[in-house]
Amino acid sequence: MHYEIVIIGGGAGGLELAAQLGRRLGRKIGRDKILLVDRSVVHIWKPTLHEVAAGTLDAHQEGLSYVILARRNHFSFTLGEIAALDAEGKTLSLAEVVDDTGEQIVPARRISFTWAVLAIGSGSNFFGTPGAEHAFVLERASDAIRFQRRLLAAFTRAAFSSERKLGIAIVGAGATGVELSAELLEAHQLMLLGLSRDQHFRLDISLIEAGPRILAALPERISAKAQAALEARGVTVQVSAPVSRIAEDHLVAGERTIEADLIVWAAGIKAAESNAGYGLEINRANQFVVNARLETSGAGVFALGDCAACAWGDRLVPARAQAAHQQASYLADLLMARLRGRDFGRDFAYRDFGSLVSLGEKRGLGSLMGGLGGRNFFVDGLIAKGMYMALHLDHHRAILGFWNTLVLALARLLQRRVSGRLKLH
Structure with a gap:
């Protein structure tokens, strides 16, 4: 089967690109x-996985079917995962899809293309830490759902235990670690x-960071306020404490041993090692090296999001949802021009609009960059939380349209009023 444009990966960037192109072509x-190719049948915006993991967001309610999104936005979808790529021959191979028992669901296939876009994201970077397999990760929706099930069992066990306490250790105090702490x-x-009251139990959360402060990518003012807010709510924050070993019920951070019933690893990301097998230039982090047009070393093969190493001054475009969103919009314009046989002379230019961090249902912190008002400025409380939620809705608007997003938001608000915020099954 031949397609003009094949997009591998249905994360924020890949899905938004497919939706924009499909709607433009009609x-x-x-x-x-x-x-669009993805290894899952349901899309969940990755920045909300910590809410799914904590049970404060229902994955079945939040998830959007790729098949339905494809029908509404006029593109095709297939279940699969890239196995091989021939950039020169303009073909790619998809691995077979099997169920939990190993039985084949979808056979291996071969697809030809005119242009391809790699949007396959990234995974966790364990930095060679012994015992890292004992820790949960939040890379995909299935990871978050698996952790949520274990969390519910741990909550219930703690409520009926003699000690009446539950310990959770989170390794890595970037946005994911901080937001997961608040959501738990x-x-x-x-x-x-x-x-x-006789079933109440204490929750002990340890947030562990190898660097000198949490939220290292944000200004120090934001970092300090976030740490103070977490510690005021009982979270134990440890900085300058690299984790050297993980076991089933504890970890070693710096010179301390921290006992924990559940351990979550959120201490860094890296692109998949399999990226080295596609015949394209990669960097040390296994990201595809792209030029100013987001094109890899293979002509007609582009990359966006976490898997792309795109220059931004003397550094790389950061692995953030806003970067994938901007790259998707840029590639939509570029590929539409190529489909129509027109020249496209504009290079990709990343704009950093700042960062927002959720600290719970009614609390947030953020730093908005200059360009919105000349100088950088900070937002806090309900304003920051509202802006954080607006980013989530903006992603839905990009793939559903304004009116469908409005209806969906109202429906979820009413559902929350009826059933509450915490998912207990």
Whole structure:
């Protein structure tokens, strides 16, 4: 089967690119020209995985079917994962898809293309830490759901134990680690509201960072306020404490041994090692090296998001959702021009609009960059939380349109009013 444009990876960037191209080409021709490939059948915005993991966001409610999104946005979707790429021959191979028992669901296939876009994201970087296999990760929706099930069992066990306590250690105090800490506190408080007093238990969260401060990518002012807010709510924050070993029920950070019933690794990302096997230039982090047009060393093969090493001054474009969003919009313009046989002379230019961090249902912190008002400025509390939620809705708007997003937001608000925030099954 041949497609003009094949997009491998249905994360924020890949899905938004497919939706933009499909809508521009229209119902009659878009579906036959654009193919999106992903190893899952449901899309969940990655920045919300910490909420799914804590149980404060229902994955079944939040998840959007790729098949339905493809129908609405006039592109094609297929379940699969890239196995091989021939950039010169303009073909790629998809591995077979099997179920939990190993039985084949979808056979291996071969697809030809005119242009391909690699949007396959990244995974966890364990830095060679012994015992890292004992830690949970939050790379995909399935990871978050698996952790949520273990968390619910641990909550219930703690409520009926003699010690009445539960320990959770989170390795890495970037945005994911900080937001997960805050969301676990929310989940714990929500559960206690429904339990009798003799079943109340203490939640001990240890947030461990190898560097000198949490949220190292954000200004120090934000880092200090976030740490103070977490510590005021009972989180133990340890900085300058690299983790040297992990076991099933504890880890070693610096010179301390920290006991924990559950351990989550959120201490860094790296692109997949398999990226080295596609015949394209990569860097030390296994990212595809791209030029100013986001094109890899293989002509007609582009990359965006976490898997792309795109120059931004003397450093690389950061691995953030806003970067993938901007790259998707840029590639949509570029590929539409190529489809129409026109020259496209504009290079990709990344704009950093700042960062926002959620610290719970009614609290957030953020730093908005200059260009929005001349100087950088900070937002806090409900304003920051509202802006954080607006980013989530903006992603939905990009793939669903304004009116569908509005209806979806209202429906979820009403659902939350009826069923509550905490998922307990």
